[in-house]
Amino acid sequence: MYDLIIIGSGAAGLAASIYAGRYRMKTLLIEGEFGGETSKAGEIANYPGVMPIDGYELMKTMKEQGKKVGAEFKDGFVKNIKREGHCFSIQTEKELFQSKAVIFAGGAEHRRLGLANEDALTGRGVHYCMTCDGPIYTDKTIAMVGGGDSSVKSLNLGAEYFKKAYLITMEKDIHAEPINLEHLKEKGDKIEVLTETQVKEIVGDKKLEKIILTRPFKGSGELLVDGLFVEIGFKPNVALPQSIGVELDEKGYIKVDSMMKTNIDGFFAAGDTVNHFGRFKQDITAAAMGTVAATSAYEDVKTHGANACEFHAQIIDK
Numbered sequence: 105m106y107d108l109i110i111i112g113s114g115a116a117g118l119a120a121s122i123y124a125g126r127y128r129m130k131t132l133l134i135e136g137e138f139g140g141e142t143s144k145a146g147e148i149a150n151y152p153g154v155m156p157i158d159g160y161e162l163m164k165t166m167k168e169q170g171k172k173v174g175a176e177f178k179d180g181f182v183k184n185i186k187r188e189g190h191c192f193s194i195q196t197e198k199e200l201f202q203s204k205a206v207i208f209a210g211g212a213e214h215r216r217l218g219l220a221n222e223d224a225l226t227g228r229g230v231h232y233c234m235t236c237d238g239p240i241y242t243d244k245t246i247a248m249v250g251g252g253d254s255s256v257k258s259l260n261l262g263a264e265y266f267k268k269a270y271l272i273t274m275e276k277d278i279h280a281e282p283i284n285l286e287h288l289k290e291k292g293d294k295i296e297v298l299t300e301t302q303v304k305e306i307v308g309d310k311k312l313e314k315i316i317l318t319r320p321f322k323g324s325g326e327l328l329v330d331g332l333f334v335e336i337g338f339k340p341n342v343a344l345p346q347s348i349g350v351e352l353d354e355k356g357y358i359k360v361d362s363m364m365k366t367n368i369d370g371f372f373a374a375g376d377t378v379n380h381f382g383r384f385k386q387d388i389t390a391a392a393m394g395t396v397a398a399t400s401a402y403e404d405v406k407t408h409g410a411n412a413c414e415f416h417a418q419i420i421d422k
Contacts, residue, residue, distance in 0.1 A: 114140025116375025229312020
């Protein structure tokens with residue numbers, strides 16, 4: 105029986121493990137995909153107190169901090185959550201764990217374009233991670249669908265590989281952090297921006313051949329590219345919390361109060377699964393939510409006492 109189980113090992117989950125360990129809670133963190141999106145983000149240059157560092161190394165450092173204060177870590181993905189009174193049963197592929205409280209920091213997955221040929225060509229010309237797949241396109245031509253800060257950062261990162269890139273955005277302007285936008289403009293003609301344009305078709309049989317645009321570019325409605333990268337935001341992973349009755353907000357994120365509490369007593373959420381800071385989703389905001397969630401979990405377990413499971417079950421019986 106754990107005091108706290110944390111699901112997810114991005115900045116939110118790892119920060120929660122540090123605080124929970126310092127609260128001397130018996131804590132287990134189930135990693136999932138270690139480090140989340142940050143581990144694949146390349147250089148992180150805006151995390152306070154840390155000089156520019158590779159995202160994976162930053163996550164490793166946070167994990168070591170959690171270990172140092174006593175948190176346990178397990179590989180694996182959570183397949184099922186059950187609520188039994190004030191107790192939670194957490195099932196992974198191979199093991200079953202029980203806990204008095206849960207922090208869900210399961211992150212989010214890349215949003216897709218939803219086009220007919222997208223799934224078939226994923227990994228064969230269509231990609232969602234420049235850090236992972238950018239080197240494949242050394243001296244080749246790519247397109248990036250986006251227009252936000254993530255897409256600009258990805259292009260800045262990939263510029264050392266590709267010969268030419270087109271940034272396709274449905275907006276009138278690019279919305280990115282000024283310093284990242286400055287770096288993009290430094291690339292000159294290597295990167296061209298197509299505003300108020302969308303990809304309406306992905307063409308290719310065994311691999312991507314070209315994309316069809318919603319408006320002509322230089323007299324043509326199609327663009328010959330070797331690769332297509334998609335950076336249009338993320339969809340929160342909320343299926344597991346929903347399975348035990350956790351409420352969502354109007355945008356599909358887990359609904360929490362200012363202390364990261366959900367409508368389910370003893371169940372907390374943090375990171376990209378919640379919309380606490382709106383569209384401003386950064387490692388620092390995720391870490392902040394994780395620390396608040398750990399504090400709430402500590403207070404919750406302390407309030408219910410050592411017999412937390414039985415305590416809540418008795419209330420339900422009455």
